[in-house]
Amino acid sequence: MIRRVVAFVLLAGLGMVFAGLFVGYSPDAALNLSADYYARNTAADTGAANIVTAIIVTYRGLDTLGEVTVLFLTAAVVALVLRRESARANPAADHRPVGELLQTGTRLLVPLIMLAAAYVFTNGHLTPGGGFQGGAIAASAVLLMLLTDPMRRFSHRLISRVESTAGVVYVAIGVLGLVLAGGFLDNRILPLGAFGELLSAGAIPVIYSLIGLKVGAEFSSMMANLSETEDT
Amino acid sequence: MVYVSLATGFILILIGLYGALTNRNLLRMIVSFSVANTGVHTVLIAVGYLPGRTAPILDAAVPVIEAAERIIDPVPQALVLTAIVIGLGVTALMLAYAYKLFATHGTLDISRFTELKW
Numbered sequence A: 001m002i003r004r005v006v007a008f009v010l011l012a013g014l015g016m017v018f019a020g021l022f023v024g025y026s027p028d029a030a031l032n033l034s035a036d037y038y039a040r041n042t043a044a045d046t047g048a049a050n051i052v053t054a055i056i057v058t059y060r061g062l063d064t065l066g067e068v069t070v071l072f073l074t075a076a077v078v079a080l081v082l083r084r085e086s087a088r089a090n091p092a093a094d095h096r097p098v099g100e101l102l103q104t105g106t107r108l109l110v111p112l113i114m115l116a117a118a119y120v121f122t123n124g125h126l127t128p129g130g131g132f133q134g135g136a137i138a139a140s141a142v143l144l145m146l147l148t149d150p151m152r153r154f155s156h157r158l159i160s161r162v163e164s165t166a167g168v169v170y171v172a173i174g175v176l177g178l179v180l181a182g183g184f185l186d187n188r189i190l191p192l193g194a195f196g197e198l199l200s201a202g203a204i205p206v207i208y209s210l211i212g213l214k215v216g217a218e219f220s221s222m223m224a225n226l227s228e229t230e231d232t
Numbered sequence B: 001m002v003y004v005s006l007a008t009g010f011i012l013i014l015i016g017l018y019g020a021l022t023n024r025n026l027l028r029m030i031v032s033f034s035v036a037n038t039g040v041h042t043v044l045i046a047v048g049y050l051p052g053r054t055a056p057i058l059d060a061a062v063p064v065i066e067a068a069e070r071i072i073d074p075v076p077q078a079l080v081l082t083a084i085v086i087g088l089g090v091t092a093l094m095l096a097y098a099y100k101l102f103a104t105h106g107t108l109d110i111s112r113f114t115e116l117k118w
Helices: A002-024 A033-046 A051-059 A061-087 A100-122 A131-148 A156-180 A204-230 B002-022 B026-047 B064-070 B074-105
Strands: none
Touching: A002 B002, A033 A051, A033 B064, A033 B074, A051 A061, A051 A204, A051 B074, A061 A156, A061 A204, A061 B074, A100 A131, A100 A204, A131 A204, A131 B074, A156 A204, A204 B074, B002 B026, B026 B074
């Protein structure tokens, strides 16, 4: 009871702060300086039509490298925490077979989902989407396969190969930017191309595809690890 | 419109924190944290919105010369993209630890974990 009251008082205080922020808030009429710079110069600097992608992959590329590293660490820690459990794998528990509908649907949908994922991460510089979203879509195909067959085993070696290769090539492209262009992860190591084309914006589609593969592999390994511990 | 999403975000944060503070079950706490996380994302996106403008993607409808007058702030969107990914990582870690705690203690009730209590 006392816990509830304390929680309520705390939240009431926080709510007051939020109410103050809410009442005092009025939307800006114009972009602030940094956003204005991005709006005016993204097309000329990077050749990307999607400004959010240009910010993530090029202007703040180093932060994205850090973000991918955090995700990698998470996947590694999840594997580390859960791995010992799966070592003593018991024989398969009696899973009820899944329905015909789900099985057939999975066979039909998994290639299409993978295709959608590849589309989303290769078009990240033109349309909403990109490597992180595409990677999550690819991982949803893996999740669908796990739903149909909970005992399915994915090759951890393949997943970690994809993941580490993508990571190494990502960093190598960043270093190439240092040598051939203006700085680390500069996308102008490849020609910028015609604005709005698929093969444009220099290295952005390449980098975002690598991020897509890496993120997809990391999410898949997390799900595979969680699923494998579940049925021991 | 921007006020609706701003208010939704603040309310979601409060709901999430309330759930995390009052629930004793680890899984419910993790769900509450996800709700609060979503609220933070909504607030961030709402703050970057400028009335009457469109998404920060340049094409035939939003030519480069008019971009600065036509698009909303792209920086919060980039930040939220990062925050979503990190939030997913945090959720996955919490779930893994909750699983481990259940495997070692046989319970998910946080008041039963007394090793660090003094």
